[in-house]
Amino acid sequence: LSGKLNGVFDRLRRRGALSEADVTEALREVRVALLEADVALPVVRDLVNKVRERAVGQEVIRSVSPAQQVIKIVNDALVEALGGGEGDDGKRGIDLNAAAPVPILMVGLQGSGKTTTSGKIALRLRTKDRKKVLLASLDVHRPAAQLQLATLATQAEVTSLPIIAGQSPMQIAMRAMDVARRELYDVVVLDTAGRLAIDEALMEEVAQVKLATNPHETLLVVDAMTGQDAVNTAKAFQDKVGVTGIVMTRIDGDARGGAALSMRAVTGAPIKLLGAGEKLDALEDFHPDRIASRILGMGDIVSLVEKAAANIDQAEAEKLAARMQKGQFTLEDYANQLKQIGKMGSLQGILGMLPGVGKIKQQLNDANLDTSILGRQAAIISSMTPRERRTPEILKASRKKRIAAGSGTSVQEVNKLLKQFDDMSAMMKRMNKIGQKGLMRGGLAAL
Ligand code: GDP
Numbered sequence: 001l002s003g004k005l006n007g008v009f010d011r012l013r014r015r016g017a018l019s020e021a022d023v024t025e026a027l028r029e030v031r032v033a034l035l036e037a038d039v040a041l042p043v044v045r046d047l048v049n050k051v052r053e054r055a056v057g058q059e060v061i062r063s064v065s066p067a068q069q070v071i072k073i074v075n076d077a078l079v080e081a082l083g084g085g086e087g088d089d090g091k092r093g094i095d096l097n098a099a100a101p102v103p104i105l106m107v108g109l110q111g112s113g114k115t116t117t118s119g120k121i122a123l124r125l126r127t128k129d130r131k132k133v134l135l136a137s138l139d140v141h142r143p144a145a146q147l148q149l150a151t152l153a154t155q156a157e158v159t160s161l162p163i164i165a166g167q168s169p170m171q172i173a174m175r176a177m178d179v180a181r182r183e184l185y186d187v188v189v190l191d192t193a194g195r196l197a198i199d200e201a202l203m204e205e206v207a208q209v210k211l212a213t214n215p216h217e218t219l220l221v222v223d224a225m226t227g228q229d230a231v232n233t234a235k236a237f238q239d240k241v242g243v244t245g246i247v248m249t250r251i252d253g254d255a256r257g258g259a260a261l262s263m264r265a266v267t268g269a270p271i272k273l274l275g276a277g278e279k280l281d282a283l284e285d286f287h288p289d290r291i292a293s294r295i296l297g298m299g300d301i302v303s304l305v306e307k308a309a310a311n312i313d314q315a316e317a318e319k320l321a322a323r324m325q326k327g328q329f330t331l332e333d334y335a336n337q338l339k340q341i342g343k344m345g346s347l348q349g350i351l352g353m354l355p356g357v358g359k360i361k362q363q364l365n366d367a368n369l370d371t372s373i374l375g376r377q378a379a380i381i382s383s384m385t386p387r388e389r390r391t392p393e394i395l396k397a398s399r400k401k402r403i404a405a406g407s408g409t410s411v412q413e414v415n416k417l418l419k420q421f422d423d424m425s426a427m428m429k430r431m432n433k434i435g436q437k438g439l440m441r442g443g444l445a446a447l
């Protein structure tokens, strides 16, 4: 291992963890960025608090500044808040998993893009999903609104419900469902009227239509330019009507899109689609990471930190491989390794640096590593004193009991870990003598 790398690691140890002051300073910058992106104040506050908790005490990544590292943590929290977490994958896009005709109700303030989005959705469902779509405008408040939808329907090559003057939104909705059932439509998109501000009578009207048609999706359409009002709008629609998803329009403009975060935070409903222009094909799938970096406006820093983190993992892996080869493997190293296995790939990376271990990597890929055990083992090691980690021989019954209690595990688990570690270090010491074949067998057994 080169001396230069050692220097890097020394610096890392000296720097240790992100301090409260580091984090507070960086978060000040982040707060401004989020507010500039029109994320609603209470949402900013929540996010900043969450990040503070997560960031303080986190191990620093050398070669980037604490501020940069905090920004990366913010970015990850943003992605998560926008629905990038596990379990959210199936919630993007429109859910049509219901008996036909599936009603979709479009709600939102006037000018948010409901009618345009209705046309876009119709086009997408017809072309991509091969669905038979009926468009119906329930907007009797604005002259020409129904004609606007009919025009879009023609462009999208789908049918729109014939206009009958004098009908109420409820009557139109019932007629649409009726026609759809009789003529075997797959999907009915119900486009509603909106007001410039939240309006009780109108909310009530939409709520009634919702009750009567029981839509499978109620999509709240929001203009990305909506600023701090986004929260109030979302809250009102969620409380009075109930929404299942959000469509954010006008992301082709220069708004940073903080409204997406506010809406998602307040309603808990997933963001399903994005409107990216006036044309009917300007409808995009939602990618939390893209919007996150747009909201934060610090994409360069995020990728810088990602790169640095990847390099450090690499450097750490090289160092570990060298120590393994010299037979200087300690419990500390083992704990580090466990941490990296959590991120997966790293153990393979380490092994990949030893000659001739292609096969072991494959076997590791195949083996289903139970990460909860790994987490418990890491907890056991962190409950040890530094001296215990260096010289595990001193671990007798009373110390083991203390460690088990401290890590929320049992003495048996502590014993098991020690046995595994013993096997592993013995295997590593033999490594040079026996050669790679022995490593492969012993290595896998120890795992
Ligand atoms: P509604 O009142 O909610 O039905 O809104 P409309 O669908 O009538 O849209 C209002 C205006 O916004 C129209 O001029 C649309 O062309 C425009 N619009 C809708 N969605 C988008 C979008 O994603 N990007 C852009 N640039 N304009 C949009």
Ligand code: MG
Residues within 6 Å of the ligand: 114, 115, 116, 139, 145, 191, 192, 193
């Ligand atoms: Mg409209």
